[in-house]
Amino acid sequence: MELLIASAIGLLTAAGVYLVLRARTFPVVLGLTFLSYAVNLFIFASGGLRTGAPPVVGAQATYADPLPQALVLTAIVIGFGMTAYLIVLAMQARAATGSDHVDAGTTPQARQAAEEA
Amino acid sequence: MNHLPALPFLLPALSACLLVLLWGRLRAQRAVAVVSVAALLAVASACLLHTSDGGARVYAMGAWPARLGIVFVLDRLSALMVALTAAVAAASLLYALRGWDTRGAHFHPLLQFQIMGLNGAFLTGDLFNLFVCFELMLIASYGLLQHGRGAPRLRASVHYVVLNLIGSTLFLVAVSLLYRVGGTLNMADLGVMLAQAPRAQWPWIQAGAGVLLVVFLLKAAAAPLYLWLPGTYGAAAAPVAAIFTLLTKVGVYAVLRVYPLVFGASPAADLATTVALPAALGAVAAAALGALSAPSLGTLTAWLALGSTATWLAAVATGAAGAVGGGLYYLLASSLATAGLFLLTDTIARHRGAAADRLERAPPMPAARLMGAAFFVLAVALSGMPPLAGFLGKFMILQGAPGAPWLWGVILGASLLNIVALAKAGSRLFWNLEPAPPATTLDRRLLAAPAVLLGLITALTAVANPVVGFTRQAAAEALDPGGTRWEVLGAGPSAPRTGGRLPAPGGREAAP
Numbered sequence: 001m002e003l004l005i006a007s008a009i010g011l012l013t014a015a016g017v018y019l020v021l022r023a024r025t026f027p028v029v030l031g032l033t034f035l036s037y038a039v040n041l042f043i044f045a046s047g048g049l050r051t052g053a054p055p056v057v058g059a060q061a062t063y064a065d066p067l068p069q070a071l072v073l074t075a076i077v078i079g080f081g082m083t084a085y086l087i088v089l090a091m092q093a094r095a096a097t098g099s100d101h102v103d104a105g106t107t108p109q110a111r112q113a114a115e116e117a
Numbered sequence: 118m119n120h121l122p123a124l125p126f127l128l129p130a131l132s133a134c135l136l137v138l139l140w141g142r143l144r145a146q147r148a149v150a151v152v153s154v155a156a157l158l159a160v161a162s163a164c165l166l167h168t169s170d171g172g173a174r175v176y177a178m179g180a181w182p183a184r185l186g187i188v189f190v191l192d193r194l195s196a197l198m199v200a201l202t203a204a205v206a207a208a209s210l211l212y213a214l215r216g217w218d219t220r221g222a223h224f225h226p227l228l229q230f231q232i233m234g235l236n237g238a239f240l241t242g243d244l245f246n247l248f249v250c251f252e253l254m255l256i257a258s259y260g261l262l263q264h265g266r267g268a269p270r271l272r273a274s275v276h277y278v279v280l281n282l283i284g285s286t287l288f289l290v291a292v293s294l295l296y297r298v299g300g301t302l303n304m305a306d307l308g309v310m311l312a313q314a315p316r317a318q319w320p321w322i323q324a325g326a327g328v329l330l331v332v333f334l335l336k337a338a339a340a341p342l343y344l345w346l347p348g349t350y351g352a353a354a355a356p357v358a359a360i361f362t363l364l365t366k367v368g369v370y371a372v373l374r375v376y377p378l379v380f381g382a383s384p385a386a387d388l389a390t391t392v393a394l395p396a397a398l399g400a401v402a403a404a405a406l407g408a409l410s411a412p413s414l415g416t417l418t419a420w421l422a423l424g425s426t427a428t429w430l431a432a433v434a435t436g437a438a439g440a441v442g443g444g445l446y447y448l449l450a451s452s453l454a455t456a457g458l459f460l461l462t463d464t465i466a467r468h469r470g471a472a473a474d475r476l477e478r479a480p481p482m483p484a485a486r487l488m489g490a491a492f493f494v495l496a497v498a499l500s501g502m503p504p505l506a507g508f509l510g511k512f513m514i515l516q517g518a519p520g521a522p523w524l525w526g527v528i529l530g531a532s533l534l535n536i537v538a539l540a541k542a543g544s545r546l547f548w549n550l551e552p553a554p555p556a557t558t559l560d561r562r563l564l565a566a567p568a569v570l571l572g573l574i575t576a577l578t579a580v581a582n583p584v585v586g587f588t589r590q591a592a593a594e595a596l597d598p599g600g601t602r603w604e605v606l607g608a609g610p611s612a613p614r615t616g617g618r619l620p621a622p623g624g625r626e627a628a629p
Contacts (some may be wrong), residue, residue: 020283025275032282039289048294068296071245075289078252082285085259086278092269102275 012038017095025090025100029083036079043072118540121167122176122191124160125199128153132230140222150225154207157232161203164196171590173601175242183242183605184306190242192590192601194445198239198370201449204573205363205456206232212460212566213356220354221264228255231360238367242605244295244379247371248288251336255281258364265354273352280335280345288332294325295379302379304599305605312382318402319384326385329375331390337368337430338423340399347407350419355463358419359456365426366452373433373441378598393434398527400427401529405531408538414462414474418455421499424531425451431524432514438596439517442589443509447501447510449584450577454498454507457570461491464563465546470499470556476545484559489547491567496539498574513585526574 012034019031047065055066094100132153139145167174173192177183210228219226234254241247242558262274296302298321299310311322331342338346346365350358404424411417430452432444462474465488472479482488494505501511511528518524577584594601 020279028279032279032286035283035286039286039293046297066291067302071289071292071296073247074249075357078249078285081256082252082278082279082282085256085281089259089263089271089274089278092270093275096268096271098479102279103272 001049001051005041005049009038009041009045012041023101023103025093025102028102029086030089032086033079033083034054036075036083040072040075040079043068119174120176121160121163122174122189122240123178125157125164126189126233126240126617128157128160129229129233129236132136133226133233136226136229137223140226143219146225147218150210150229153229154203154210154232157203158207161200164191165200165587167191168193168196169587171594173594173604175605175607177342183607184301184303186302187246188242188605189240190601190605191586193238193595194370194374194595196238196590197445197449197588198258198366199236201366201452202232202235202239202363204570204597205360205452208453208456208460208566209356209359211569212359212563215560215563215565217354217356219266223260224264224356227257227260227264228360231261233257235363239370242304243406244292244304244307244375245300247304247375248285248292250405251367252285254364254367255285258361261357261360262349262353264357267352270352271282273349276345277349284332284335287328287335291325291329291332294321294328296327298322304375305602308379308381308383308602310585311379314383322380322383323385323388324558326376326380326383326388327392328573330372330388333368333375334393334396334430335368335373336365336371336402337367337426338365339393339396339427339430340403341396341425343400343403343423346423347411347416347419350422350459351413351416355460358415358459362422362425362452362455362459362612365422366429366448369426369430369433369448372430373592373595377596378602390434390436393430394521394524397427397430397434398523399526400424401531405538406590409534409541411538411542412475414465414476414542414546415459417476417538417614418458418462421458421535421539424535425455425499428511428528428531431458431528432517435518435521435524436596437517438589438593440514441517441592441596442585443510443517444586445592446577446581446585447507447514449588450498450506450510450574452536453570453574453577454495457473457567457574458492458495458499458526458569459533461488461495461564464488464567465492467563468555468557468559469546476542478545478551480553481550482547482559483557484561485547485554487561487564489543489558491564491571492543492546494571495567496543498571500535500539502536504578506574506581509578509581509585518540549572 016034047068053064176189177188237250299307407420466474498505501507
């Protein structure tokens with residue numbers, strides 16, 4: 001299970017980093033989403049991995065660390081709100097500048113991309 | 118229990134909620150905002166008075182023992198930061214009341230949320246809560262950056278939001294790494310646990326400390342992570358840019374708060390010094406060059422804001438109590454001056470017709486002598502020339518770090534370049550004029566907020582001795598947090614010194 005979780009986190013991070021480095025806002029938003037999935041799994045794993053152990057003290061002989069689960073919940077809420085805001089922002093920037101390039105209107109490449117679009 | 122440590126956070130939180138309910142009723146919003154900021158000033162003064170005899174006041178949220186619940190810690194350093202926030206927020210609000218708050222719907226609630234996030238970050242004693250306060254602060258800043266609209270602001274917002282989201286992701290990674298080793302998030306407790314960690318776990322601590330430092334340096338806009346700052350601050354509305362000068366300071370504050378307290382006795386103890394000093398000096402140099410090349414007064418001020426934060430970071434990175442204490446005094450002076458210059462820039466831009474704040478030939482301004490005098494005094498304070506507080510602060514930073522030739526060279530060289538940049542800007546703004554009478558008359562009430570900040574800088578200079586005594590003690594307390602640690606771990610009603618922790622969860626046996 002350690003290998004599975006570790007490779008899932010690694011894959012999500014790799015995909016996230018690749019997408020964040022793209023020049024259009026939509027892939028960047030997707031990349032940030034991937035990164036936040038990866039980091040949520042990472043927080044979850046920081047409590048240690050154990051199957052069949054509920055995060056409740058005293059219910060069974062062993063239990064999972066409940067704190068990382070609470071932290072993940074907080075991180076998910078914040079990440080969700082931020083992503084929603086970023087999408088609205090990106091759409092407004094698209095409407096105002098006529099381009100979904102992250103540098104819309106400032107560089108020659110971005111202007112060219114706007115003309116093509 | 119004394120509730121004072123929580124008040125600087127709760128007061129803006131409550132008034133922000135009230136302001137949201139008063140949506141669309143500008144007069145009521147203005148009244149609530151003014152009352153709230155005035156109360157905040159009173160609370161901040163009370164915090165300063167309370168901490169002046171030393172020690173840390175610890176407030177356990179919900180009366181949970183410190184290791185289980187979230188604690189707020191009020192000591193000299195956090196009281197100083199809260200007071201600075203209150204002063205800058207008051208000036209920003211005063212200026213916004215003269216028209217900026219009508220250019221968007223939610224200026225007043227967002228400003229209060231911004232203050233809440235800042236104060237929370239300055240007061241919290243819990244690493245995850247620090248993350249949450251960073252987020253509160255950033256969410257409010259995303260909204261404020263949008264205030265007044267316009268395509269340049271939208272574009273700057275996209276960059277700013279994406280960068281900070283990546284920073285938040287890294288913050289969470291660092292927090293989980295440290296939680297894995299220490300099994301706690303309370304900073305004081307984490308410091309104890311990390312110091313006891315077996316050698317096999319040192320790489321985790323070093324990785325966590327390194328990732329965390331990257332996050333703080335991104336917030337503090339140290340080299341090479343500063344490129345977002347001039348565009349963002351230059352694009353923001355004037356009262357917003359004034360309060361934004363504190364956002365980068367939070368990054369430096371976090372370095373000063375977290376590294377001695379959490380990593381002081383751990384294998385990552387010297388990380389902040391070795392990495393942050395070159396990063397800070399790089400940013401000081403870049404800011405000086407950027408200021409020289411700035412095409413407008415707003416951009417110039419943004420670069421100077423970067424330089425002021427980076428100078429403070431350099432002082433913190435030396436790790437010497439004298440330099441950090443001097444740096445704190447410099448921080449007070451330079452933050453007030455930067456905020457004042459942002460506000461004055463807007464006043465100047467409003468009275469120069471189409472040229473706005475660009476450094477080019479334009480019709481003369483009304484009351485040019487008055488505005489020129491204000492610009493001159495702020496420029497003296499910002500560039501660190503005698504006799505004002507900026508000079509004293511820089512002098513004490515250099516005096517406190519005698520064995521750092523790089524620090525001396527870079528800071529003095531950057532000061533010279535800043536003087537050149539400000540002199541160039543001033544001569545173009547006030548002397549390179551089209552032969553025409555001023556087109557507008559000056560609304561003198563616009564100068565009230567910069568005048569208040571100027572008065573504060575002058576007062577800081579006049580009572581420099583007691584203030585420096587306070588900042589030196591604050592620095593010594595932050596750099597050697599043994600007392601703070603004991604007081605935090607002893608807080609709370611049941612407050613067991615030994616035991617009282619949850620038994621180790623089963624899953625933790627699989628530790629690497």
